Amino acid sequence: MPLDLSMFERFAVTYQPEDIIFCEHEPGDTFYLIQSGRVQIVKIIDEIEKNIDILQPGEIFGEMAILEEAPRSASAVALDQVKALEFNRENFEILMKGTPQIALKLLKLFTKRIYDQKRRFLILTLNDEQAKVADVFLMLSETQHVDNPDEDERVFKVAVDDIAHWAGISPDRSRAVLNHFVSQRRVEIFPDRIVVKNINDFARFVKSKRRQQLSD
Amino acid sequence: MPKAINYKANSIVYFRGDTSERVYILKAGKVSLNYNDIETGQEMHDLIQTGEFFGVKSALGKYPREETAVVLSDATMIAFTVPEFEQIALQNTRIIMKMLKVFSNQLRRIHKQVRNLLMTGANTNDPESGLFKIGQYYLKSRRFKQAVYALRRYLTYYPSGKYASEASSLLEAAENGTTGNMRNVSHAAPVQTGTQLTEVAKAYYNAVSLFSQEQYGEALKEFQKIVKDSQGGEYEAKSQYETGRCFFNLNKFDQCIKHYTMMIQKYPKHPDLVDALFYVGNSYEKLDNKNKAAGFYKKILSMAREDMPVYRKSKKALKKLGE
Numbered sequence: 205m206p207l208d209l210s211m212f213e214r215f216a217v218t219y220q221p222e223d224i225i226f227c228e229h230e231p232g233d234t235f236y237l238i239q240s241g242r243v244q245i246v247k248i249i250d251e252i253e254k255n256i257d258i259l260q261p262g263e264i265f266g267e268m269a270i271l272e273e274a275p276r277s278a279s280a281v282a283l284d285q286v287k288a289l290e291f292n293r294e295n296f297e298i299l300m301k302g303t304p305q306i307a308l309k310l311l312k313l314f315t316k317r318i319y320d321q322k323r324r325f326l327i328l329t330l331n332d333e334q335a336k337v338a339d340v341f342l343m344l345s346e347t348q349h350v351d352n353p354d355e356d357e358r359v360f361k362v363a364v365d366d367i368a369h370w371a372g373i374s375p376d377r378s379r380a381v382l383n384h385f386v387s388q389r390r391v392e393i394f395p396d397r398i399v400v401k402n403i404n405d406f407a408r409f410v411k412s413k414r415r416q417q418l419s420d
Numbered sequence: 421m422p423k424a425i426n427y428k429a430n431s432i433v434y435f436r437g438d439t440s441e442r443v444y445i446l447k448a449g450k451v452s453l454n455y456n457d458i459e460t461g462q463e464m465h466d467l468i469q470t471g472e473f474f475g476v477k478s479a480l481g482k483y484p485r486e487e488t489a490v491v492l493s494d495a496t497m498i499a500f501t502v503p504e505f506e507q508i509a510l511q512n513t514r515i516i517m518k519m520l521k522v523f524s525n526q527l528r529r530i531h532k533q534v535r536n537l538l539m540t541g542a543n544t545n546d547p548e549s550g551l552f553k554i555g556q557y558y559l560k561s562r563r564f565k566q567a568v569y570a571l572r573r574y575l576t577y578y579p580s581g582k583y584a585s586e587a588s589s590l591l592e593a594a595e596n597g598t599t600g601n602m603r604n605v606s607h608a609a610p611v612q613t614g615t616q617l618t619e620v621a622k623a624y625y626n627a628v629s630l631f632s633q634e635q636y637g638e639a640l641k642e643f644q645k646i647v648k649d650s651q652g653g654e655y656e657a658k659s660q661y662e663t664g665r666c667f668f669n670l671n672k673f674d675q676c677i678k679h680y681t682m683m684i685q686k687y688p689k690h691p692d693l694v695d696a697l698f699y700v701g702n703s704y705e706k707l708d709n710k711n712k713a714a715g716f717y718k719k720i721l722s723m724a725r726e727d728m729p730v731y732r733k734s735k736k737a738l739k740k741l742g743e
Contacts, residue, residue, distance in 0.1 A: 224569040229550030231577065248557050268531075270524065275547035279554070281566070300517060307516040308506060314523040315481035321530040322486075325458055328537040372538045418461070 209239070211302060215289045219282035226266060228279045234292045235266035237306065241286035247278045249365055250375060258283065264306075264313060270296060328372050335413035336371040337381045338406040343370070345403050356402040364393070422500045427451075433489035433497070434475065443479045443505040446470055449495025455487035459533060460631075467492075476519060479505070525727050537625070548574075552583040559594050567594035620646060620655045631662065631669075640666035661692045664699055673703035694724045698734060705737065714741050 216239070219225055226232060228247060236243075238261045245256040245265065256278050259265055265280055270293060291299050300307040323346070327339045345358050368378035382398070385391035390406070392399040400406060424447065427433060434440060436455065451468040466487075468474050478485045479502055500508065509515045555570035571591040578584060627642035643666060646659040660683045667676035680696045690696065701716030717734040724731040 222563075222565055224566050227551065227570045227573055228554055229547040230573045231547070248554055251557060253557075253561075268527075275550070297517075300520070301513050304510045304513045304516060307513060307520065308509060311509075311516055311519055311523065312480050314520065314527055315477045318477065318523060318527050318530060319481050319483050321527065321534055322458060325530060325534050325537065328534065329458075 209237075209289065209303065212289050212299065215291060215295065217288055217290045219286040219288070221282055221284055223282045223286075225280040225282060225286070225288070226276050228277065229275045232266060232269040232274065232276045234290050235264065235269050236280070236288040236290055237264050238262065239287045239289060241282060241284035243286055243288070244281045244283050245278050246281060249369060252365065254366070264310060267310060267313060269293075270310075324370065327370065330410070330413060331417055332413050333371070333373055333377060333381050334384065335410050336373060337367055337378065337385070339410045340367050340370040341398075341400050341403065341406055342410060345400075356404055358400045358403045360398050360400070361396065362398055364398075367398070422498050422504050424496055424498050427491040427495045427497070429491055429493045429495075431491045433491060434485050436485050436488045438485045439478075439483070440475075440485070441479050441482070441502045442475060443473060443500045443502065444475050444489075444497045445473050445500070447496040447498060449497075450492035451495055451497070452490050452492050453487040454490055458530075461634075473515070473519070476505070477523070521727055525729075529729070548578050548581055549583070551577070552581075552587060555587065555590060555594075559590055564594045564597050567591075620650050620653070623649075624655045624659060627659070627662065631666065634669075636666045636669040640670065657687055657690060658692075660687065661690065661696060664696060668699050668703060671706075673706045676700070676703045694720055694728070694730050697723075698730050701734070701737065705741070710741055714738060717741075 217236075219241075225236065225243065226234075238259060240261050242261075243259045243263075243265060245259065247254050247256055266276070268274065268277065300310075323343050327336055327343060330336045330339060341358070341360065344360050344362065348358070348360075350358070364379050364382060365375050367382065368375040371378060373381075382391060382393060386393060390401055392401070427449070433444065433451065434442075446468045448470060451474070453466045453468065453474060455464055455466075456462065457464050468489075474489060475485065509519075551570060551574045555567050555574055558564070558567035558570060568591065571587050571594060574581070574587045575584065575591065578587075581587075623642065623646050627639050627646065630636075630639035630642060640663060643659040643663045647656050647663065650656045650659075660679075664676050664679045664683065667673075667679055677700050680700050683690065683696060684693065687693075697716050697720050701713045701720065704710075704716065705713035717738045720730060720734040721738075724734070
């Protein structure tokens with residue numbers, strides 16, 4: 205449903221390709237609704253720039269600033285020429301009341317974020333590093349579109365560092381655990397992807413570890 | 421069309437793990453949402469108020485139900501599909517605003533929980549070094565435009581920060597399109613403090629994990645050890661708070677009160693102050709000192725924001741005390 209946002213024209217900002225809209229770690233008090241162009245969300249982890257997401261027109265980003273003026277957790281960079289509406293906490297209510305569709309969109313975004321964070325939390329509560337790593341793959345597989353759900357093998361376009369980040373362990377530990385899985389033939393590592401041979405095997409493994417942890 | 425449905429007492433509206441795109445509003449009767457607290461594993465029961473929506477998050481987010489909705493006494497509710505719900509919400513922004521508030525609180529809380537569990541080193545906890553390093557990174561990878569942005573930002577927020585002079589010289593280099601003299605760039609956070617921090621952090625999270633497994637006696641010993649070993653600092657303060665929680669869960673209410681009284685004197689601005697007060701109030705309640713308990717709950721209401729869980733809990737507790 206196309207929204208009439210002409211009343212918000214005074215909040216419009218434009219960026220040239222490669223412009224940084226906001227930078228990881230800087231304090232944030234604004235959030236954005238993309239009107240045209242794409243925005244890339246990146247994070248620099250261990251001297252490597254990681255793509256987190258690419259956002260399209262109609263999407264919202266920087267929304268955590270509505271909650272608290274915390275440092276930005278990632279950078280937003282214009283991929284194309286970008287036009288966006290910039291809001292802060294003061295004009296947030298005007299926006300929400302004037303355009304409830306955006307409020308609804310934000311509500312849905314929050315439900316997704318809450319779910320993602322809770323899922324992440326579950327990984328971190330595991331004591332065992334192998335279980336943490338296996339659970340990262342389970343988490344990734346839950347949001348992955350699969351052509352053939354009966355197939356046990358899953359391919360993930362991730363690197364060892366990504367796994368470390370999600371599991372909350374060091375890249376070295378992440379590599380050690382993955383190498384152990386490789387030696388057990390449960391995992392194959394390629395430069396651009398990691399293959400899990402049997403995702404159901406990982407599911408059973410994590411489940412039993414979690415149960416064990418609860419009864420300990 | 422949304423339809424009214426009647427449920428008998430003891431029936432189930434939906435189970436945890438179900439997927440469904442139904443959103444409910446309670447018209448009459450009693451419904452409880454039962455789930456396990458993600459941090460402690462404790463079984464929780466949240467009573468739905470008449471007129472309150474439930475099942476919204478999982479329906480909108482299209483993920484499995486996280487709680488089981490149990491009917492406690494004969495109840496009537498109206499079930500909406502997601503599109504029906506959206507239509508109503510769009511006509512009544514108050515609903516959305518109210519939910520945004522609730523969800524953003526939940527999000528803030530879970531973010532905090534995740535952050536607490538992540539044993540991030542000093543670097544990531546320190547936005548000042550973080551921002552400077554981003555500038556450094558872009559300069560190194562010869563992306564001058566981005567380097568200029570990050571370094572300018574750094575100097576805006578931290579004009580006399582610990583990297584201020586380095587940042588100005590790097591900024592100059594970035595503006596000239598050169599990488600400058602990168603060898604001068606020092607590394608943040610000395611290694612020694614980094615390892616010390618990890619040891620305390622490890623001990624702390626170990627104790628937290630004992631607590632979450634309800635091994636309160638063991639957890640208590642660990643937390644007390646951290647307090648003793650680490651003089652001052654973040655983990656001492658955190659462990660002080662947890663120590664009180666252990667006493668409470670061990671039914672040592674006198675000790676819980678005594679401990680928190682001491683903690684509040686030592687850390688008058690402790691981040692978990694209000695929660696600590698709640699435990700004190702609750703301890704008095706357990707000791708049958710209703711006046712004191714009510715006093716603490718009232719104090720919490722005057723200190724906490726309305727959207728904080730502790731505010732709601734205190735209000736509930738006061739109501740139970742007949743205040």
